[in-house]
Amino acid sequence: MHKRTIPLPIFLVGLFFTVVVTAVVVHFIETRASVQNQSVVRVTRSDLDEVQDLYDLISTNYVEEVSKKALVEGGLSGMTAVLDDEYSEFLTAEETKKIDESVSSNFGGIGTSINLKDRLPVIEGVPIKNSPAEKASLKAGDIILAVDGQSTENQTIDETANKIRGKKDTEVSLLIRRGEEEFSVDLKREVVPNETVMGEINSDNPTIGYVELTNFRETTALEFRNTIEDLRTQGATSLVVDIRQNSGNLLSEAERVASYFLSDGDTIAQFSARGEVVSTEKAGSKIDSGFKVIEPTVFLVDQETAFGSEVLAAAVKHKGFSLVGVNTFGKGTIQNVLPIGENNYLQLTVMNWLTPDGSSIDQTGVKPTIQADYPDYAKLPPISTSSNWRVGDNGEVIKNINVMLAALGYETSGDSFNEQTLDAVKDIQINNNMEATGVVDEPTAKNIQESIFQLVKENDIAYQSAVDMLKNQ
Numbered sequence: 001m002h003k004r005t006i007p008l009p010i011f012l013v014g015l016f017f018t019v020v021v022t023a024v025v026v027h028f029i030e031t032r033a034s035v036q037n038q039s040v041v042r043v044t045r046s047d048l049d050e051v052q053d054l055y056d057l058i059s060t061n062y063v064e065e066v067s068k069k070a071l072v073e074g075g076l077s078g079m080t081a082v083l084d085d086e087y088s089e090f091l092t093a094e095e096t097k098k099i100d101e102s103v104s105s106n107f108g109g110i111g112t113s114i115n116l117k118d119r120l121p122v123i124e125g126v127p128i129k130n131s132p133a134e135k136a137s138l139k140a141g142d143i144i145l146a147v148d149g150q151s152t153e154n155q156t157i158d159e160t161a162n163k164i165r166g167k168k169d170t171e172v173s174l175l176i177r178r179g180e181e182e183f184s185v186d187l188k189r190e191v192v193p194n195e196t197v198m199g200e201i202n203s204d205n206p207t208i209g210y211v212e213l214t215n216f217r218e219t220t221a222l223e224f225r226n227t228i229e230d231l232r233t234q235g236a237t238s239l240v241v242d243i244r245q246n247s248g249n250l251l252s253e254a255e256r257v258a259s260y261f262l263s264d265g266d267t268i269a270q271f272s273a274r275g276e277v278v279s280t281e282k283a284g285s286k287i288d289s290g291f292k293v294i295e296p297t298v299f300l301v302d303q304e305t306a307f308g309s310e311v312l313a314a315a316v317k318h319k320g321f322s323l324v325g326v327n328t329f330g331k332g333t334i335q336n337v338l339p340i341g342e343n344n345y346l347q348l349t350v351m352n353w354l355t356p357d358g359s360s361i362d363q364t365g366v367k368p369t370i371q372a373d374y375p376d377y378a379k380l381p382p383i384s385t386s387s388n389w390r391v392g393d394n395g396e397v398i399k400n401i402n403v404m405l406a407a408l409g410y411e412t413s414g415d416s417f418n419e420q421t422l423d424a425v426k427d428i429q430i431n432n433n434m435e436a437t438g439v440v441d442e443p444t445a446k447n448i449q450e451s452i453f454q455l456v457k458e459n460d461i462a463y464q465s466a467v468d469m470l471k472n473q
Contacts, residue, residue, distance in 0.1 A: 051075075076340065080348070087335050091116065091345045109165055110172065111192040112138060114157060120145070121152050121160045125247035126304050129198075129214045132187040135453050137382045138176065140247065140304060145182065146175035165189070173385075181396070183384035186442060197223035201234050208470055209236030209295075210463075213243050213257070216308045221256035225291050228260075238470040239297040240463060244325060248308025251334065251353075255281050255308075258315040259288035261297065267356035268315045271334070277354070296473050298466040301325040301368055313366045314355040322469060323368040325462045332362030370469075372462035377407040382449055389440040393417040401440060404452050 058066060077090040111131020115124040123142045127133035144152050147163040164172055166189050173186045196215045202208040209231035213224065231239070248254050258268045262283035271279045281287075299321060301313050306329035317323050334351040354360055380400045383389075389398060399415035406412050410424035417440075425444060426436045432447055440448070 073344070076344070076346075080346070083349075085333075085349050087333060088348045089117070089346075090340070091347060092343070109189060109192050110138075110187050111190070114144065114160060116157060117143075119154050121155070121157065125215070125249065125306075126245040128192050129212065129245070131192050132190055134245075135450060136185045136187050137380070137449070137453075138185070139178070140306075141178070143177040144174055145177050148173050149175075176382075178381060181381065183381055183397075184386040185382045186385050186446070195223065196220045197227050199227035199231050201231065201236060202240075202467060205467060205471060206235055207237045208467055209234070209239045211239060211241045213241065213246055213309070215246055216248050216250040216253040216257075218250065218253070220250070220253040221260075221288075224257050225260070228293060237295060238473070239293070239295050240300065240466045240470070241297055242300040242463070243305050243309040243312060244300050244302040244462070245304045246309035247304070247306045248310065248312075251308045251311065252287075253308065254312045256287050258312045259283035260291055260293045261316050261321065262319055266315075266319065269311050269356065270354040270358060272352045272354060273350070277358070278351075296470060298322045298324055298469050300462050300466060301328050301366065302374070302462075303327060303365070304329060305366075307331045310361060310366050311353060314361060317366060317369065318356040322370060322466075323366065324370045324372050324466045324469070325368045326371060326373050327367055328361070328365035330361055330363045330365035332360045370465060372465045374456065374461070375407070375459065377403055377452060378456040380404065380452075383440065383445040385442045385445055388442075389417055390438065391417050391419070391422050401448070404448055407455060408448070408451055 055071065058071060059068060073092055080088045080090045110133045111128035112133040113124045114121045116122070121144045123138055123140055123144070126140050127138055144160065146152060147160060150163065152160050166172060168189055168191055171186050171188050173184060175182065175184050196217050197211065197213055197220060199209060199211045202210055211224065211227055211231070213220065255268050262268065264284045266283045268281045268283055270277050299313060299316055301323050302325045305313060310328045310331065313323055313328060332352055333349045334353055335347050336350045337345055337347050340346050352360060352362065380403060383401060384397055389401065394416040396415065398417045402412040402414060402421055405421065405424045412420045412424055422438045425440055426438045428447060429436045429444060434443060
């Protein structure tokens with residue numbers, strides 16, 4: 001985890017923040033109605049005297065003029081940094097209005113959400129299914145360095161989001177940093193649907209229903225129930241529930257869906273703070289209104305199945321349902337967002353959640369019962385459009401292009417743009433009514449990328465494994 005150096009003034013001012021941390025913990029636990037006689041650490045006036053003295057000394061004696069607002073905000077930010085927790089962060093009003101503000105809307109967007117980290121916008125959660133962001137292979141954690149050539153550093157979320165939004169069918173160019181790699185990607189804005197649940201009958205097996213859960217929002221559990229009832233009327237007698245790439249934003253909705261699959265009284269999850277279990281959420285009509293899924297069901301998970309969807313995965317696995325895929329993300333902590341002062345916000349880790357048997361999945365994830373991963377070409381970054389790639393070029397981008405072309409059936413390999421690459425690119429251009437230049441320009445890169453996207457969907461090993469399991473039951 002990245003560690004930031006904390007100046008002495010920030011560290012001392014951070015003592016004041018201890019009061020806030022304690023209050024948040026108590027408040028969150030009380031909302032679970034589970035903690036009694038919780039002790040509260042109190043800070044006396046003498047504990048804060050040095051903080052006030054330091055503030056006064058800097059304000060009156062520092063060689064340059066100091067913004068008092070910046071000094072206080074620096075102290076609060078420093079306190080969260082001392083926690084050494086990537087999910088806890090002090091956020092000024094200028095940085096964010098709320099953590100999960102979406103970049104997409106009912107007008108042109110790209111289908112993802114952003115947050116601020118170290119004064120840069122970061123894609124938060126997995127892009128919405130079939131959105132421009134997903135088709136371009138953007139991922140949670142990608143840093144947006146620039147929008148249409150304009151730097152995003154020190155910009156507010158509103159400022160960055162407004163640049164990304166725009167008229168439907170227009171294009172926006174993003175400069176992305178992923179790890180040590182930087183690449184450009186051009187996306188066409190689309191109207192992104194808000195639904196979190198989609199269902200259909202398997203085309204080859206009319207008794208198997210497929211349900212895709214893309215996230216957990218306020219209406220997800222109701223959407224899920226309606227989808228199940230609709231699939232039943234279409235003849236579904238068994239189900240595949242897909243929670244891959246589901247970042248699981250709203251925990252209460254994930255618990256509600258989990259309760260659909262459990263018997264009343266079964267444990268969905270436990271919650272702990274400071275080493276002690278403080279509450280337990282159990283299945284029952286209180287949260288599921290008596291609706292139950294009785295059909296044989298297999299769940300699909302992957303490395304981007306996170307938080308609420310991991311709660312669901314762990315609960316149903318403990319009940320005996322099969323999980324197919326790879327280890328989930330491993331987010332076993334719970335954050336709350338609370339106001340600090342009039343306009344600022346604190347995102348703070350307030351609790352850990354545990355599986356029904358009391359285990360933590362933090363940093364390790366939920367292990368599937370059957371391993372089934374995506375093909376390697378599905379994990380490649382988008383083809384950078386910062387250059388027109390041609391014969392003689394080489395490097396990591398060309399290697400990825402050759403891997404994609406090989407997946408599409410062409411005999412290409414290595415990290416050089418050679419004659420085989422040239423022939424493959426020309427063939428793609430001819431078949432798609434483009435000028436056969438043999439150069440991977442922006443339209444050609446998009447075409448290759450979209451073909452790979454479709455290929456991944458058509459060769460879904462995990463889904464097919466789940467279908468085979470249900471057919472053989």
